[in-house]
Amino acid sequence: MTITEHGLHGHAHASADAGTPHPLADLSAAEITRVRELLIAELALAASTRFAYVGLEEPHKREVLAWEAGGPLPERRARVMLLDLADGKSTDLLVSLTNGTILQTVVLDGSEGQLPILVEEFEMVGDIVAEDPRWHEALAARGTSHDQVVCVPLSAGHYGYEEEEGTRMLRVFAFRMDHPKDHPWAHPVDGLAAYIDVINRKITRLIDTEPYPVPAEHGNFDDPELQGPPMESLKPIVITQPEGPSFDVDGDEVSWANWKFQIGFDPREGLILRRLRIIDGEEERPVIYRASVSEMLVPYGDPQATRFWQNYFDTGEYLFGRFTNSLQLGCDCLGEITYFDATFADELGNPTTIQNGICMHEEDYGTLWKHSDMFTESDEVRRARRLVISFFTTVGNYDYGFYWYLYLDGTIECEAKLTGILFTSAYPEEGYPYATQVAPGLGGPNHQHLFNFRLDMMVDGLANAVDEVDAVRVPIGPGNEHGNGFTFSRTRLQTEADAARDADGSVGRAWHIVNTEKTNRLGQPTGYVLHPTPTPTLLADPSSSIASRAEFATKHLFVTQYDPAEKYAAGDYVHQNPGGDGLTKYRAGDRSIDGEDIVLWHTFGPTHFPRPEDWPVMPVDHAKFTLKPYGFFDRNPVLNVPATTAHGTGSHATGSHAGCAHCAGDAGAACSCGH
The missing domain is CATH 2.70.98.20 (Copper amine oxidase, catalytic domain)
Structure with a gap:
């Protein structure tokens, strides 16, 4: 891992105004766009570069507390992780939105781990395994083919395999999918796993053990036939707050x-x-x-x-x-x-x-406190x-x-x-x-x-x-x-x-x-x-x-x-x-x-x-x-919660406040029972 320092590392001390976000506010869409444009301009990013992560780099807690007490506004920063799919280059950057500069660059060599997995990498694995004849042979031995399965890409972990050191890896299972609406999880093609080098687009190891039969029964929980007749006895539950939320x-x-x-x-x-x-x-x-x-x-x-x-x-x-x-x-x-x-x-x-x-x-949430003395x-x-x-x-x-x-x-x-x-x-x-x-x-x-x-x-x-x-x-x-x-x-x-x-x-x-x-x-x-x-x-x-x-x-x-x-x-x-x-x-x-x-x-x-x-x-x-x-308050902190006012909601019990002998029975009166 190498670390390169860029520009100013101090904190901006500009005063906050009405348009300034809170130091802990999430990055806005406009700020995300600014980060992208800055990095494209400063680093001349290749077309194969992907943004693996962009997020707020929160200021030190004491800086935020000092700002709330009237101190200077902390510098607004973003953290960005970039992955080049062409060669695997992985970079972790710190960007100042306050000053429009790159503050720090960390280039990973793979020994400390890899950047998060991209959705695009998930989508690549099917094409990668399809290029290896061993994959097709293993599927055929299990009575299926590549066109009948979906490939499930999964994180690789770390097991000391020499060929995986510093190499960006995924591991892949196959699940058969019998028709476009079929949930493949019912049909694992087991005894088979492919270890994939994502950057070099190849299988490094194919684990092919016992060719278990592929389970045949479907698991389509959204199929009305499997669901059976609807449960007709359930009546609607309606939750209302006539005066709006609190x-x-x-x-x-x-x-x-x-x-x-x-x-x-x-x-x-x-x-x-x-x-x-x-x-x-x-x-x-x-x-x-x-x-x-x-x-x-x-x-x-x-x-x-x-x-x-x-x-x-x-x-x-x-x-x-x-x-x-x-x-x-x-x-x-x-x-x-x-x-x-x-x-x-x-x-x-x-x-x-x-x-x-x-x-x-x-x-x-039911009863808060209660006593009948x-x-x-x-x-x-x-x-x-x-x-x-x-x-x-x-x-x-x-x-x-x-x-x-x-x-x-x-x-x-x-x-x-x-x-x-x-x-x-x-x-x-x-x-x-x-x-x-x-x-x-x-x-x-x-x-x-x-x-x-x-x-x-x-x-x-x-x-x-x-x-x-x-x-x-x-x-x-x-x-x-x-x-x-x-x-x-x-x-x-x-x-x-x-x-x-x-x-x-x-x-x-x-x-x-x-x-x-x-x-x-x-x-x-x-x-x-x-x-x-x-x-x-x-x-x-x-x-x-x-x-x-x-x-x-x-x-x-x-x-x-x-x-x-x-x-x-x-x-x-x-x-x-x-x-x-x-x-x-x-x-x-x-x-x-x-x-x-x-x-x-x-x-x-x-x-x-x-x-x-x-x-x-x-x-x-x-x-x-x-x-x-626990000892945070001097006494029960909810003594001041008011008694509930009844609204005459539909109850099939006898009387307006059945079961609460102390209630007056007036549907518009204050009632501590909560009915």
């Missing part, structure tokens, strides 16, 4: 109830939430500076010669934000919806927009609601939805929803331990979905620390004579080496992010607690290639000191990265994380042993984590 939107800035935040989008990370803060009385209190999917790993557990390399990094290798769905009212989103478009650069460097890429709406006859209940910000992306066969939930009481949740189609294989034999038979002769290999979220915390300010809190049994003895006592332990994570931690459901392990300089009225540190879901981390052997490339997936939590250059859990160049990058490098200095500006890296997600019910299309599976205020 939030206000100004560009990418959102205010809702006691929350304020900024919505962003990046072609690598997808949806980004920035500057989440709570309005507490007259004070605006920060909670999270930036939250996004840092990386997403899908490791497969089938060790066959054609499949052992199946480990996909959907953000770093594929830039899954590019495949964001355009959401549809009544289908993807229900109720009073506000949409945000997602704008990014295509592979020619031109701006492109996915309309309705991000959805935001409110949802009723036996002494005072006080009988009060309030209804909860949450704000939902979401997007969906389709990466090949799988569809992923990411949902952020903000609650009135300060709780933050993030949920991943997984659906789509299984990545299939032939089912080798009854009792095969690495896959489940989901249809005749069709296998669903064991795999995991491991999401890593980068949570740049800012709980009441920059001086944060993490305490690991476990439930503790107390043995029978003096002071606990009857054995009913239990308590908790609290352990401060001091440095980055301490902060590689596993969740533990047996002790209810949670991580408290506390401010080391602020306290509540009881003298306790203000804080938030991260509640993980204690599911398995990476199940591959610790000495495996994937464990080296994805250390972030081997623990549920890492904590590092903030550095704006440390953005991605698996490193900047994930495709064919040999390992030891990302969090492995970030933590090498073992910096202090006690009372510092810190970042949490949280990994979670399901381990999937497929079932027949997952075929031919998978019902949504769910995975999530929760952040709850």
Whole structure:
């Protein structure tokens, strides 16, 4: 890798005016065009050059905070990754939009990994394999031909093959497609994989093992005959807000109830939430500076010669934000919806927009708080609601939805929803331990979905620390004579080496992010607690290639000191990265994380042993984590939520407010039951 420095490296100190974007605002279509024109002019780009990535290079957090306090406007920068398809030259550039100059150029030599995979490269592989007679012979041995299959190009990983060092590689499977509307995932042409040198357009290795029969039964879930008669008993659900939603939107800035935040989008990370803060009385209190999917790993557990390399990094290798769905009212989103478009650069460097890429709406969420008191006859209940910000992306066969939930009481949740189609294989034999038979002769290999979220915390300010809190049994003895006592332990994570931690459901392990300089009225540190879901981390052997490339997936939590250059859990160049990058490098200095500006890296997600019910299309599976205020407020912060006013909505129960004995029965009166 070589680094060339260009021009000015300082920061512009121009004053902001009405036309100046917020320092954290996404690149606009006009700015993307400016970046393209600048690079074409300065670098005389060849026609074969493609824009693998264009995104905002965010200023240092302290620069942004200083600007918000009245300081100078940070320099506006863009990061650009260029790939020349003619010779594989890969360049990572930093561009100043403020000054119209190239600030830095990094030329990759391949030893540190490759730039993200292009859609154009996906489209090339069919033509490349078609030029090799061995491919045709292997297909013929399985009773099919190149004209009857689709080629599925996949990231290559890193396995020390000499011919792949510094070479841009993809690996390819074939799936038979019996007619233009046939979903090919039902017909894997198994025992066959091609390793492709994309730049030199050739197969470097053809793995041709046992020619399994191609499963014949179709999996066309959109076929009315397969679907069967419609379920006619379901009645419509209508969600209305007669007075409109409760939030206000100004560009990418959102205010809702006691929350304020900024919505962003990046072609690598997808949806980004920035500057989440709570309005507490007259004070605006920060909670999270930036939250996004840092990386997403899908490791497969089938060790066959054609499949052992199946480990996909959907953000770093594929830039899954590019495949964001355009959401549809009544289908993807229900109720009073506000949409945000997602704008990014295509592979020619031109701006492109996915309309309705991000959805935001409110949802009723049942009871917020309630008590019927036996002494005072006080009988009060309030209804909860949450704000939902979401997007969906389709990466090949799988569809992923990411949902952020903000609650009135300060709780933050993030949920991943997984659906789509299984990545299939032939089912080798009854009792095969690495896959489940989901249809005749069709296998669903064991795999995991491991999401890593980068949570740049800012709980009441920059001086944060993490305490690991476990439930503790107390043995029978003096002071606990009857054995009913239990308590908790609290352990401060001091440095980055301490902060590689596993969740533990047996002790209810949670991580408290506390401010080391602020306290509540009881003298306790203000804080938030991260509640993980204690599911398995990476199940591959610790000495495996994937464990080296994805250390972030081997623990549920890492904590590092903030550095704006440390953005991605698996490193900047994930495709064919040999390992030891990302969090492995970030933590090498073992910096202090006690009372510092810190970042949490949280990994979670399901381990999937497929079932027949997952075929031919998978019902949504769910995975999530929760952040709850802990001592952040002095008392219950939602005492001021008003009682619900009834609107006489259609109920088939007897009476206007059946089941709520304390309600007056007047459909226009205030009612605390929420009916």
